[in-house]
Amino acid sequence: MDSENLTIYIISVLxxxxxxxxxxxxxxxxxxxxxxxxxxxxxxxxFVLIIYNFVA
Known part of the structure; x- marks a missing residue:
């Protein structure tokens, strides 16, 4: 998973x-x-994607 897209998603959701x-x-x-x-x-x-990113 692309961590840049995940970071943008997390910031926008928060x-x-x-x-x-x-x-x-x-x-x-x-x-x-x-x-x-x-x-x-x-x-x-x-939060699920954060945990998935740490595990994967």
Missing amino acids: CLGAVLIMARDRVPQQLKRGMALTAVIMILLA
Whole structure:
């Protein structure tokens, strides 16, 4: 796996999570659950890819 692409993905996912946490008051109620679920799935995938990168 290309570590440069993985690094870019991890940085972008963590920035997305930070933006969602900082902007949680301005997001409409209908979008909060979907955005949070999407961010959690992407962050979990990032950590799985980090572990995979260490093992492989």
